[in-house]
Amino acid sequence: MKRSATKEIWSWISSIFLGLLLAAVVSVFIVQPYQVQGHSMDPTLYDQEHIIVSKLSHTFSRLPGYGDIVIIDSRTGRERTLKDDLLENGVMQLFVKPEEGHALYIKRVIGKPGDTIEIKEGRVYRNGKELKETYIKEPMLADNQTWTVPAKHVFVMGDNRNDSRDSRQIGFIPQDHVLGKKISNISW
Template sequence: MKKVIREAWSWISSFAVALALAIVVSVFVVQPYKVEGHSMDPTLADQERIIVSKLPHTFSREPDYGDIVIIDSRVDRERTVKDDFLENPLLQFLASEDEGHALYVKRVIGKPGDELEIRQNKLYRNGQELHESYIKEAMYVGVNEKWVVPKDSVFVMGDNRNNSRDSRQIGYVPLDHVLGKKVFEISWTK
C-alpha cells in the first residue's frame, strides 16, 4: 500500500510542478493568443492564432514602431500582477466576468513624446507622413485630429483603420497595459 501511495504522490507532484511551470511560462515568457475581429486585416485575420512574447511586458520594455502588440483596453485603471495571472488561458476559470474588458491586437504607431496627426485622411508622425504598406485601405475619418503621446504610453492603431477600435477611441495605452509582442503566427489548414 505504501508503494502505491508513493507512486501516486510522485505522479501528483510531477503534474503539479509541470502545471506551475506552464503557468509561469505563459504569464511571464510566451503565450498563445487568438485574434478576434477584423481590426488587423489584412495582416492578421479573424480567429488567427499568434504566439506572443511576454518578455517586453515582464521587463517593462517599450515597444518599437510597427510592433504588433496585445494591449489591455482598460486604459483608465491600473494593472497588477493579479491581472496577468487571471488573463492567462490556464487560469481563466478563476476570473470573474469583467464587462468592457478586452485584449486587443494592435500596431504601435506612436511612442512617448510623438506628435501624431491625421490630416486629409493621411497619418503623420512628428510632421512626416507615414507610408504604411500593411494597412488594408486608405483611412476615411472626415476630420483632422492631433495627439501628443504622453510619457510612459504608446498610441496604437489597427491595420484596418476604418474598422478598428484603438487609441483614437480608447486613448493612450500605458506601457504596463502593453502585454506582449507578436512573435509569429500559427497557420494550419482545416
C-alpha cells in the same frame, strides 16, 4: 504494495501540479499563444488566427518599437496589477472566467512618448512625416486630428483603420498595458 501505489499517485499529482505551475510562469512572463478576435488587424492578421506573443517587453517594462504588433489591455483608465497578469494567462483561464467588459486588443504601435500623431485627409503623420503604411487594408475615413503621446504611453491603431477600436477612441495606452509583442504566427 498499497504504500507504493499511494506514492505513485502523489508522484503523478505533484508532476501535474509542477507542470501547470511551469506553464503558468512561462505564459505570464515569457511567451503566450493568443487568438485574434475580430477584424481590426485585417489584412495583416485575421479573425481567429493564432499567434505567439513575447511577454518579455512587458515583464521588463520596455517600450515596443514603431510598427510592432502588440497585445494591449483596453482598460486604460485603471492600473494593472500582477493579479491581472496571472488571471489573463491561458492556464488560469481554464479555471477562472475573465472579468466582464475586459478586452485584450491586438494593434500596431504608431507613436511613442513625445511623438505628435496627426491624421490629415485619411493619412497618418508622425512628427510631421507621413507614415508609409503598406499594411493597411484600405484608405482611412477619418476627420483631421492631432495627438501628442505622453510619457510612458504609446499610441496604437489597427491595420483595418475603418473597423478598429484603438487609441483614437480609447486614448493613449500606458506602457504597463502593453502586454506583449507578436513574434510569430501559428500554423495549424
